[in-house]
Amino acid sequence: MKPGGGHSPDSQGATVVISSTVRQGRDNDYERWQEKTTEIARGFPGFEGTELYPPIAGEQNSWVVVFRFSSIRQLTAWLDSEVRRKLLDEVRPMLEEPASQEVLAGGTAVREAVTAVISHNVRPGREADFVRWQEKVRKAQERFAGFMGTEEFEPVSGVQDRWVVLLRYDTREHLDEWLGSDSRARLLEEGRDYFVDYDVRKVQSAFSGWFQFGREAGDGAPPSWKQAMTVLLVLYPTVMILSLTAVRGFTMAHLPGYLAMFLSNVLSVTVLTWLAMPLVNRVFAAWLVPGRSARANVVGAVVIVLCYAVFIAVFGLVGAVVDID
Template identity: 60%
Template sequence: MSERANRSTDRASADGSGGATVVMSQKIRPGHEGDYQRWQEKTNQVARTFDGFEGTELYPPGPGEENEWVAVFRFSRIDQLTAWLNSSTRQNLLGEGGALFEEAPKQEVLSGGKKTRDAVSAVISHDVRIGREKEFVQWEEKITEAQREFAGFMGSELFRPVEGIQENWVVVSRFDTRDHLDDWLDSELRGKLLEEGRQYFSAYEVRKVGSAFSAWFTFGEETPEGVPPNWKQAMTVLLALYPTVMVLNLTVGRVLTSEGVVGYLALFIGNVLSVSILTWLLMPLVNKALAFWLEPKRSQSVRGQVAGAAVVVLGYVALIAVFGLTAG
């Protein structure tokens, strides 16, 4: 029998507390992925100028999935998220990127709820039939109870419609890994429950959302929301990754080459060592040194943001200079 998750299920209201999130799915025309990523980064930069902006994430399609990209924007309050969604600036951006999409982008607005790290989520939007709302909620509780019997289940949240913004009912189910999430989504039990639930909703859509580097950015249980935005994660990982790869190439790499180890095997050994060094040695040290910049609660001022980014860039310069002199 699958292990039972010991996390409680949460029910989120639409009162605007606990932050606000919009999950946008966008099917990109084949061959336009690069253009889309540039457009999305421009959109991200504009969103950062709006009051209440907390972070954004972009998730490319997984292997074998449709060319559907998922963008997540997080704001402090629902009114601040609404201001961004309805702004003329964003409408102009959507018009500018329209040629990149196979169809109009779809979105789910989540008001309230808990922030979670180190989880893979399924964001499921339901078009609930009029007058069947109470029965839908009862059915969704059965879904939650069924999920508890599956390995890796971390909890679920039900988000009611937000008047004037979001008509659908949205459920977010969280699992610890993508494999565990897929086990539930593809299970025979879920298939049977879906057939039962079709009398309560006319249509539904599933989107998977997960974080790329979150396991390397944990600041303790006292800050459950303490995962920095992706651009900070990428900058910090590069700061630790570059010297790791250089040192390994100059030491272990040369030894393996001299011993006649074939290239693909030497590369695998180097990757194992670099990931291990990053996970258990360098990333904890770098996180501690840059905590003033990485932890959301401690990096709100513009001065703090600029100072942290400057420290990282100076670190890049110093490392390049050091390896330029020693490895050149």
């Protein structure tokens, strides 16, 4: 791993990034299969967590799943296991083509970013040239807004024969600015002397800053639909309570509407980030963890919908007494 080498890959954790193009109409089947796969992987030694990212409309038509293990040895044991081979046979009819995967030995987990996973098929004998070229690329990336860092992973003998680079920017817009830039186009043209081909996949979580679980819990970011349901669960009562309290105070103080709206948003974000979301993360921790069974997912979703109903009923009663605009 570069930069920051000098560590044994087996002591630094290991990650596999798997990209799958699912046949039209089979997305739900694939998602259920992935939940089953995660439950089985959870029982293997060294499993730390997994994250599943659906396709991005207009940008990326593949599903991306990330599995993290404590060591490359433990990750390889999972990848080469008989149970996983059977799972791959099961998913094959759902896919347009065989899934691609990159194994990363070591690395630092960063969720407060949008990450591009870029794999290169380096020409034999041009490895040193590729490394020097990659350093030029990094220096160019640093000049673009939102750059957060890059990590380079060499091939893992017997496991992964492609060079992989993780590139992180603070937002998708900033990442896309670099990916679509003239500077990158010129560097790619130069780099074709050193690699045969390359592949880019983006990994992003819609509400990553509000959903962070410790590595010791073996959990990654929840699926996007759980994040959205949970954010709505706390957003609605937060906005309603602020409307009944702070916003009314702003109105009585005769603040301009645009300023009252700004202050209201500041309060909403503050309450969500430091009070409401940490609380709901603790209450629904077991449900938010990726890879829960289909039954557990349904039960949790029903509970949250019931909470919606309770909030609507409560504020409906309040509205009968207090005029809520």
